Amino acid sequence: MKGHLTKSILIGYIQxxxxxxxxxxxxxxxxxxxxxxxxFTVLKNITAPSGGKKIKPxxxxxxxVLDYYDNYTRPAEPAPxxxxxxxxxxxxxxxxxxxxxxxxxxxxxxxxxxxxxxASRVKGTVRADNGILRKGQVVRPGVLLTTGEDSKxxxxxxxxxxxxxxxxxxxxxxxxxxxxxxxxxxxEMVIDSGSVFARTGKGWKLQYTLVTxxxxxxxxxxxxxxxxxxxxxxxxxxxxxxxxxxxxxxxLDTEEGNGYSIPTRE
Amino acid sequence: MLSKDQISGIxxxxxxxxxxxxxxxxxxxxxxxxxxxxxxEKFIAYTAEKEIQADKHRAFxxxxxxxxxxxxxxxxxxxxxxDINEMEESLKTEDTCxxxxxxxxxxxxxxxxxxxxxxxxxxxxxMHKEDGMHYDEIAETLSLSARTVRRRIKNxxxxxxxxxxxxxxxx
Numbered sequence: 001m002k003g004h005l006t007k008s009i010l011i012g013y014i015q016x017x018x019x020x021x022x023x024x025x026x027x028x029x030x031x032x033x034x035x036x037x038x039x040f041t042v043l044k045n046i047t048a049p050s051g052g053k054k055i056k057p058x059x060x061x062x063x064x065v066l067d068y069y070d071n072y073t074r075p076a077e078p079a080p081x082x083x084x085x086x087x088x089x090x091x092x093x094x095x096x097x098x099x100x101x102x103x104x105x106x107x108x109x110x111x112x113x114x115x116x117x118x119a120s121r122v123k124g125t126v127r128a129d130n131g132i133l134r135k136g137q138v139v140r141p142g143v144l145l146t147t148g149e150d151s152k153x154x155x156x157x158x159x160x161x162x163x164x165x166x167x168x169x170x171x172x173x174x175x176x177x178x179x180x181x182x183x184x185x186x187x188e189m190v191i192d193s194g195s196v197f198a199r200t201g202k203g204w205k206l207q208y209t210l211v212t213x214x215x216x217x218x219x220x221x222x223x224x225x226x227x228x229x230x231x232x233x234x235x236x237x238x239x240x241x242x243x244x245x246x247x248x249x250x251x252l253d254t255e256e257g258n259g260y261s262i263p264t265r266e
Numbered sequence: 267m268l269s270k271d272q273i274s275g276i277x278x279x280x281x282x283x284x285x286x287x288x289x290x291x292x293x294x295x296x297x298x299x300x301x302x303x304x305x306x307e308k309f310i311a312y313t314a315e316k317e318i319q320a321d322k323h324r325a326f327x328x329x330x331x332x333x334x335x336x337x338x339x340x341x342x343x344x345x346x347x348x349d350i351n352e353m354e355e356s357l358k359t360e361d362t363c364x365x366x367x368x369x370x371x372x373x374x375x376x377x378x379x380x381x382x383x384x385x386x387x388x389x390x391x392x393m394h395k396e397d398g399m400h401y402d403e404i405a406e407t408l409s410l411s412a413r414t415v416r417r418r419i420k421n422x423x424x425x426x427x428x429x430x431x432x433x434x435x436x437x
Binding site: 007010011014015017035038039042043045046047048049054055056057058060061062064065066068069070072121123152 | 270273274277278281282285286289295296298299300302303306307310311314372376394395396397398416419420423424426427428430435436437
């Protein structure tokens with residue numbers, strides 16, 4: 001074989017695509033040519049496993065799978081509807097229509113509309129009150145979310161707001177609604193411990209407040225990283241500004257990119 | 267429905283190779299663990315409704331992992347949120363030791379090129395490379411023809427060859 005082996009010949013040889021005569025010629029050439037042998041070795045390495053340190057998933061994954069198994073319930077088959085006298089249908093339909101009208105009238109009068117957050121990511125075991133939080137589950141105000149040692153959580157409201165919590169975090173959502181009049185979306189969460197990252201989408205009328213045992217941080221759209229420790233709350237603000245207020249009544253507007261601490265005593 | 271012990275057994279048998287496959291594909295430990303958990307959740311839900319023969323478990327798990335990771339990769343490409351992810355990364359401590367896995371220059375370059383390929387080809391190539399699956403096996407797992415799998419891998423090798431030549435790994 002004259003010259004050097006081309007790309008297609010080498011790939012064909014690696015994939016056992018060449019006929020016997022041609023394969024033998026390539027083999028002979030590889031024995032004689034250092035350059036082609038080097039290329040062949042690199043190509044062989046490309047298709048060989050990378051090796052390196054053995055990696056395996058953490059135990060929390062198996063715990064999560066078994067937990068899912070324990071809580072798995074087959075979708076129930078719809079029960080046959082009980083037979084009722086025909087005359088009742090008219091009364092039920094009339095009642096339902098009246099109820100709809102009343103609900104609609106009340107609803108349109110209400111100032112606030114719910115903006116429910118949902119769990120977009122649940123890693124490991126995350127508790128919602130006393131139950132286990134599942135991915136996709138809606139998290140309404142009043143629920144206490146607790147992440148464990150290896151667990152992590154992300155809750156979000158569409159593209160408007162995303163809050164990620166690290167291990168050992170305790171978060172309760174106190175407010176998540178839309179003001180119908182102003183169109184502003186309000187979120188308020190109490191972070192008792194742990195680390196959280198809050199991120200917001202652009203172009204929304206939004207106000208969110210993160211309350212900690214040491215004070216609170218309010219923003220209309222910046223990104224905030226926060227770690228709540230027993231003696232202080234550490235806050236980092238990116239993209240925009242936020243207002244930090246301590247329980248002692250001191251407050252300041254943050255500068256972008258800076259880190260702040262809210263201590264217990266000032 | 268399979269018993270809890272059977273699920274544990276299947277998890278212990280297949281999770282290391284599935285996790286390795288997911289990690290090589292996503293390059294992210296957290297995402298790989300999430301996807302692995304989701305694969306087994308789908309397996310539990312499916313086997314609760316229909317029986318899967320024991321010799322088909324691996325193929326089912328791989329196919330589910332392939333589909334889920336493709337969705338994940340497509341979503342990742344669409345959803346560029348670098349900064350917040352960087353901030354999230356600062357929470358992690360366990361990833362630093364895993365970084366040593368990819369110290370080898372060639373593998374680093376290789377995976378850099380692989381990340382530019384379409385998710386499906388990348389997934390097929392990694393099944394072949396990292397898990398040593400033969401064309402027929404991948405074809406059966408993904409319900410493709412062996413010829414398609416061979417062609418896809420050849421295309422990936424073609425691209426890798428050209429790119430690695432530019433980087434000086436090949437002469």
